[in-house]
Amino acid sequence: xxxxxxxxxxxxxxxxxxxxxxxxxxxxxxxxxxxxxxxxxxxxxxxxxxxxxxxxxxxxxxxxxxxxxxxxxxxxxxxxxxxxxxxxxxxxxxxxxxxxxxxxxxxxxxxxxxxxxxxxxxxxxxxxxxxxxxxxxxxxxxxxxxxxxxxxxxxxxxxxxxxx
Numbered sequence: 001x002x003x004x005x006x007x008x009x010x011x012x013x014x015x016x017x018x019x020x021x022x023x024x025x026x027x028x029x030x031x032x033x034x035x036x037x038x039x040x041x042x043x044x045x046x047x048x049x050x051x052x053x054x055x056x057x058x059x060x061x062x063x064x065x066x067x068x069x070x071x072x073x074x075x076x077x078x079x080x081x082x083x084x085x086x087x088x089x090x091x092x093x094x095x096x097x098x099x100x101x102x103x104x105x106x107x108x109x110x111x112x113x114x115x116x117x118x119x120x121x122x123x124x125x126x127x128x129x130x131x132x133x134x135x136x137x138x139x140x141x142x143x144x145x146x147x148x149x150x151x152x153x154x155x156x157x158x159x160x161x162x163x164x
Contacts, residue, residue, distance in 0.1 A: 029115045031134050031141055031161075032067055032086065032094065036060050038141065038161040042073055047153045052076055058161060067094075086110065096121075103128070119145075128154070139163035 031038075042054040056073035069084035084098040094110040098121075108121030115136045122129040132145030141161040147154045 030112055030117050032060060032069070032110070032112075032117065032134050033136075034060070037164040039164050040071075040073065040159050040161050042075070042157055042159040044075060044155050044157045046155045057164075069096075069098075082152050084108075089132075132157075 002128075010016065021059075028132060038060070038127070039056040040054075040056045040058055042056070044052045044054060046052075048154050052074035052075055054073040056071065056079075058069060058071040061068045061070070067084075067085070067086040067088070069086060070081070071084070072079055072081040077142045080100065080102060082100050084096050086094050086096040088094050092112045093107075094112070096110060097105060099105055103123055105124040106121045108119055111118040117121045117134040117136075118128070119132040119134070121131070127150045130145060130147040132143055132155070134143040139162065141159075143159040145162065146156045
């Protein structure tokens with residue numbers, strides 16, 4: 001009988017199933033890689049745990065030097081829109097500003113890693129800010145985000161987007 005204890009070897013399996021699959025995504029296979037109309041199904045959760053479903057659209061358009069993302073969601077009988085103007089600063093970094101009728105102007109960055117967009121933003125004249133991560137897999141995206149005010153959670157959200 002061996003005195004050497006049994007050591008279990010852990011195999012790290014990346015998020016997308018296997019390492020080879022992760023490498024198949026070119027740099028330009030993310031939400032902003034092409035003009036498209038996306039239908040969205042969302043879920044917003046407030047700080048107390050209240051859940052509100054929503055649905056809407058995200059329309060990505062290309063202009064000469066920038067990208068426009070016109071998005072809206074119908075949430076509890078109210079339509080909330082964000083109109084982003086996105087300025088690429090290379091393949092992996094974009095800067096944006098967005099106008100939301102209820103929250104005002106927000107500015108931020110998108111950091112691109114293959115099929116994933118990492119976003120962080122702040123809102124003008126406010127102590128609000130947040131983040132969102134959008135993961136694309138073919139004609140489907142999933143996004144997860146949160147909004148804070150002075151470090152206090154306001155709400156989180158999850159969105160599933162299907163290319164139309």
